[in-house]
Every structure is written in C-alpha cells, then in structure tokens.
Amino acid sequence: MPAVAKSLVKKKPTIVLQKTRNPVPEGARIESVRALQPVQCAAIELYLQLKNAHWNVRGSNFEGLHRLFEETAGDLEQIADALAERVAVLGGEPLATVQKLAAVPNLADAPAGMKAQDEFVRVICDRLAFYIQMLANAMDAFERNSDYVSQDICTKATGVIEKKLWRTESHLPVRS
Numbered sequence: 001m002p003a004v005a006k007s008l009v010k011k012k013p014t015i016v017l018q019k020t021r022n023p024v025p026e027g028a029r030i031e032s033v034r035a036l037q038p039v040q041c042a043a044i045e046l047y048l049q050l051k052n053a054h055w056n057v058r059g060s061n062f063e064g065l066h067r068l069f070e071e072t073a074g075d076l077e078q079i080a081d082a083l084a085e086r087v088a089v090l091g092g093e094p095l096a097t098v099q100k101l102a103a104v105p106n107l108a109d110a111p112a113g114m115k116a117q118d119e120f121v122r123v124i125c126d127r128l129a130f131y132i133q134m135l136a137n138a139m140d141a142f143e144r145n146s147d148y149v150s151q152d153i154c155t156k157a158t159g160v161i162e163k164k165l166w167r168t169e170s171h172l173p174v175r176s
Ligand SMILES: [Fe+2]
Pocket: 054, 070
C-alpha cells in the first residue's frame, strides 16, 4: 500500500484486557470487546437523547410521548448496563466517562432547540433505526467469533428497540 494511502487508514484502538480465568481465548475476547464498545456507548448516548426528548417535547400529544420517551430511556439504560457488564465479563473496559464516550463515533447529536412533537418523533425514530443497524453490525462480528452470549444480549436489545421504534413511528401519519 502506498505510504499516503496507508496513513489514511484509521487505526483500530488498542484494547488491553484484564486478566481473567474466563476460558474464551484472548483474541476472541478482544474482537468481542471491539464490537461491544460502540453499541455500549451508543446506548448511553441514545439514553440521553431520549431523556432530552422526554423533557423537551411539546405538542398536543405531550403526555403519551413524554411517557413513551421515558420508557425507551429506561430500556436503553438496561441495554447499556447489560452491554457494559458483558464488556467487563470479557476483561474489557466499559466506557462511561463523557470524554471516553465522545472519542467513540456514534450517533448524530439531537438538533439544538428542538421542541415540536413531530420533529422529535422523526429524529428519535431515525436514531432508534440507526441503533438497530449498529446492533446488527455487532451481531455479525459475534457470529464470526462464535460469541453467542454477546449475540443473545444484542438480539434481545434489538427486539426491545424494534418494538419501541414501532410505537414511536406510529405517532406519524400513515405512510410518512
Ligand atoms: Fe421524568
């Protein structure tokens, strides 16, 4: 590879694992942690975006959306916890400081100053759909790695988020 092109290749962050008696080979654990960290960080980011929607949404359907966004934030908190603990089980470091979360490219931030309920519904639906795709990408990595425990966590998370996407999207007019 030419030197210039090589310098443009994004380096994978180095992952150093804790010592563990877990018999899963270290290489496989590193690959799983590499796939888990982005979905773990995104769950925390998305949790905050749902709380932002819960607090800021305005409109005639305030009560329903205020409750639904809170419920979805609760789901994401549980998903983030399950993913973070799986990272720790494999000897990796769950990421939870603002600085560390910011270093992992994930979701687009919520537009500033947003209030209108339809706008919130569309933005949250886009983010939930994006997160489902992130989970699918992580599951491809677990499949290659035969990490069925991480896959199971992400499969369950996908079911929960798909259902919340349906409930949120159903606030939009038909075929929009
Ligand atoms: Fe609340």
